[in-house]
Amino acid sequence: MAHDEERVGNTDPGRAAREAAAGRAAIAVRPGEFQHSAPGKREKVFELKGIDVLYSGVAAVKGISMDIRRNDVTALIGPSGCGKSTLLRCLNRMNDLIPSAEVKGELLYHGEDLYGPTVDPVQVRKLIGMVFQKPNPFPKSIYDNVAFGPRILGNKENLDQTVEQALRGAALWDEVKDRLEGNAFGLSGGQQQRLCIARCIAVEPDVILMDEPCSALDPISTGKIEDLMIELKQEFSIVIVTHNMQQAARVSDHTAFLMVELDADEDNRWGRLVEYDETEKIFTNPADKRTEDYVSGKVG
Amino acid sequence: MAPAETRVHYQEDLEQLEASALGGLDLVTGALGRTMEAVEHQDVELAQLVIADDDRIDGRYLEVHQALITLLATQSPVATDLRLISALLHVLKNIERMGDQCVNVCKLLPLSGNEPPADEQMVKRILTMGGQAKTLISQAKRAFEGRDVELAHDLVRQDDVVDNLNRECFRLALEIGDDADKREWAMTMLLAARAIERIGDNAVDIGEQVAFVVTGLFREFEDASRPGEAPSQSPLT
Numbered sequence: 001m002a003h004d005e006e007r008v009g010n011t012d013p014g015r016a017a018r019e020a021a022a023g024r025a026a027i028a029v030r031p032g033e034f035q036h037s038a039p040g041k042r043e044k045v046f047e048l049k050g051i052d053v054l055y056s057g058v059a060a061v062k063g064i065s066m067d068i069r070r071n072d073v074t075a076l077i078g079p080s081g082c083g084k085s086t087l088l089r090c091l092n093r094m095n096d097l098i099p100s101a102e103v104k105g106e107l108l109y110h111g112e113d114l115y116g117p118t119v120d121p122v123q124v125r126k127l128i129g130m131v132f133q134k135p136n137p138f139p140k141s142i143y144d145n146v147a148f149g150p151r152i153l154g155n156k157e158n159l160d161q162t163v164e165q166a167l168r169g170a171a172l173w174d175e176v177k178d179r180l181e182g183n184a185f186g187l188s189g190g191q192q193q194r195l196c197i198a199r200c201i202a203v204e205p206d207v208i209l210m211d212e213p214c215s216a217l218d219p220i221s222t223g224k225i226e227d228l229m230i231e232l233k234q235e236f237s238i239v240i241v242t243h244n245m246q247q248a249a250r251v252s253d254h255t256a257f258l259m260v261e262l263d264a265d266e267d268n269r270w271g272r273l274v275e276y277d278e279t280e281k282i283f284t285n286p287a288d289k290r291t292e293d294y295v296s297g298k299v300g
Numbered sequence: 301m302a303p304a305e306t307r308v309h310y311q312e313d314l315e316q317l318e319a320s321a322l323g324g325l326d327l328v329t330g331a332l333g334r335t336m337e338a339v340e341h342q343d344v345e346l347a348q349l350v351i352a353d354d355d356r357i358d359g360r361y362l363e364v365h366q367a368l369i370t371l372l373a374t375q376s377p378v379a380t381d382l383r384l385i386s387a388l389l390h391v392l393k394n395i396e397r398m399g400d401q402c403v404n405v406c407k408l409l410p411l412s413g414n415e416p417p418a419d420e421q422m423v424k425r426i427l428t429m430g431g432q433a434k435t436l437i438s439q440a441k442r443a444f445e446g447r448d449v450e451l452a453h454d455l456v457r458q459d460d461v462v463d464n465l466n467r468e469c470f471r472l473a474l475e476i477g478d479d480a481d482k483r484e485w486a487m488t489m490l491l492a493a494r495a496i497e498r499i500g501d502n503a504v505d506i507g508e509q510v511a512f513v514v515t516g517l518f519r520e521f522e523d524a525s526r527p528g529e530a531p532s533q534s535p536l537t
Contacts, residue, residue: 246376283378285516292379297307 042069043110045207045237046091051105053086053095060086061271064105066256073229073238075252075279077245079294082258083271084241088209091239092128093121126153129200133212135192137184137199142167142176145184145195149203162202169235170198171228190221197228201236208232210240214247226251245295248279255282257291310375314384317367321388324360324395325441325506329434331357331402332499336430338409339492340423342416347406357399361392368392383516387509391444394502398437401495401502408488417482422472422489429465429496432458436503443510452507456521462500469493 046068053060061083068074068091076084086095093114095101107114114124126149137145146163155162163180167173172194176187184195193213200208210229214222229238229251242248248255256276262269275282275291286292293299305311331350338346368385371377377385412418436458443452470493473486504521512518 245378249378284382286379295378296381298311299306 042071044068044108045070045110046114047106047108047111049106049108051087051090051103051107053083053090054102054104055098056100057102058268059270061258062261064258064271064273066273066276068237068239069254070237071233071235072253073233073240073251075248075255076239076241076258077243077248077255077294078258078271078274079260080243081269081271082260084258085211086271087258088211088239088241091207091209092125092130094125094130096121126203127205128207128209129203129205130209130211131193131196131200131213133215135189135196135216137187137192137195140184141181142184142187142195143180146198146202149199153203166198166202167195169201169232170194171224171231172198188221190217190224193217193221193225194228197225197232201232205236207237207239210238212241212243215243222247245283245297249283252279255279257282257286257288257294259290259294307375310371313367313371314377314381317364317371318384318388320360320367321364321392321395322441322444324357324364324392325437327357327360328395328398328402328499329437331399332430332434332437335402335405336427338406339430340427342409342412342414342418344410344414347409350406351403354399354403358396361396365389365392380513383513387444387513390509391506394505398499398502401499404495405492408492412485412488416485417479418485419472419476419482419489422469422476422486425465425469425472426489426493426496429462429469429493429500432462432465433496433499433503436462436500440503440506440510443507444513447510447514449511449514452510453521455504455507459500459504462497466493466497 044067046066048064048066048068051064052062064087076087078084089095090103090107091114095103103115109124109128113119138148140148143163146166147159150156150159150162164173164177167176172191175191176182176195179186184192187195193216197208197213214225217225226247229240232238233253240248240252254276255278257274258271259274260269261272275286275288277287281287282291283295286295331353334346334350334353337343338350368388372385436455439451439455439458442448443455469490473483473490476482476486508518508521511521
């Protein structure tokens with residue numbers, strides 16, 4: 001991957017100056033600055049310390065503390081309503097878009113406060129991309145979908161190459177190279193989802209967040225996306241929310257299990273992190289009985 | 301609010317398969333009892349019955365093994381269930397081997413003739429070994445059913461009794477004298493003792509699987525390849 005600082009500098013030299021003038025800095029950390037390291041000692045991409053997320057003052061998740069490592073696929077699993085998606089959306093400040101949402105605690109991204117006053121949420125979402133449950137291509141051509149991000153960022157040089165690289169990265173190139181100008185809606189569901197992944201990686205992010213990316217796909221398309229995740233983690237860090245236990249077991253390196261906690265009156269419920277460990281451990285010998293019951297499907 | 305139990309049928313299937321697999325140990329206990337009776341009375345006909353009956357143990361092995369593979373394929377078991385199924389596949393193999401050892405002993409009996417020059421001391425020890433091996437089998441079953449790691453570990457101590465008797469048989473065979481027929485009988489009986497000794501080892505292996513199901517860690521209770529760390533069980537030392 002190109003050094004991000006260079007790329008921003010090459011394509012939009014005025015940006016840093018404009019941001020400085022606006023009194024805010026782009027998030028300082030750049031993906032190219034990190035060295036790959038042994039799995040056990042990989043650097044932390046995210047450090048969550050006592051994260052609470054509240055909607056209109058009501059907690060949706062409470063007290064989440066965990067580290068997410070570079071070049072890992074980290075899976076968030078748990079029953080409906082346990083706050084997996086809420087937690088995922090914290091990681092690229094998508095919750096900013098909900099006026100009543102509030103994030104408490106400390107969330108560090110490469111050691112820097114992700115919610116710090118000088119951090120630009122737009123830059124955050126460029127570095128930390130997201131793929132949603134339902135494929136959501138723009139009503140444009142395949143080419144324009146992938147070129148969308150780079151164009152907005154002012155990266156118009158070598159656009160053809162950027163689009164091809166992103167489509168190859170998303171294992172879609174061979175299927176669409178002869179119809180790049182065709183409408184994205186003409187693709188199958190699985191192809192659309194890979195197009196969304198291509199659109200995401202075209203802006204060379206550092207992290208890809210995936211919110212149940214395969215729940216609308218058939219097993220063949222699911223298999224392709226899962227293979228893709230294993231390819232992509234060489235370059236990116238991936239956090240995935242999934243309801244499919246076996247998918248978490250197949251693709252992830254670490255798994256976090258969240259569950260719903262109720263107050264004494266059972267009036268309020270919120271998500272709580274129960275166990276976070278290597279995926280192999282979670283699926284062969286989890287430490288917590290509640291994790292065991294959930295991954296074995298013994299409780300509803 | 302207690303969470304609702306789910307996957308009830310799968311749980312029932314798994315419980316039933318565990319009972320079937322461990323029921324194989326009862327079949328082995330029966331076979332071993334008849335084997336010892338055949339040894340005691342030099343009953344070749346009973347020995348033939350044990351050999352024919354081994355098909356039941358093999359049948360149990362194949363039946364439960366296939367059902368466990370189906371469960372793996374269709375239910376994607378994880379965590380304790382996955383460890384249990386893995387352990388049961390091992391235990392089934394142990395059961396099948398123990399049945400084969402009974403057959404091995406029974407096949408030796410016709411070789412020593414109708415009225416063999418039996419050494420009373422040696423026969424006595426082999427019968428004691430058989431009784432002790434039966435104790436080991438039933439203890440392994442109880443340890444598995446109760447997920448009792450302590451009881452499983454105790455199998456090593458129980459197995460030492462079998463191993464020591466095996467060594468005594470070896471000593472008695474050496475001291476049996478110059479008579480050719482007697483020596484031949486003793487050699488045959490040493491093979492029988494060795495087969496029973498292996499049954500004890502299989503019971504200890506089942507104990508190791510108990511520890512694996514409970515703790516998630518597999519380690520051998522005894523390591524025969526590192527005699528410094530565990531006493532050598534070889535009758536030749």
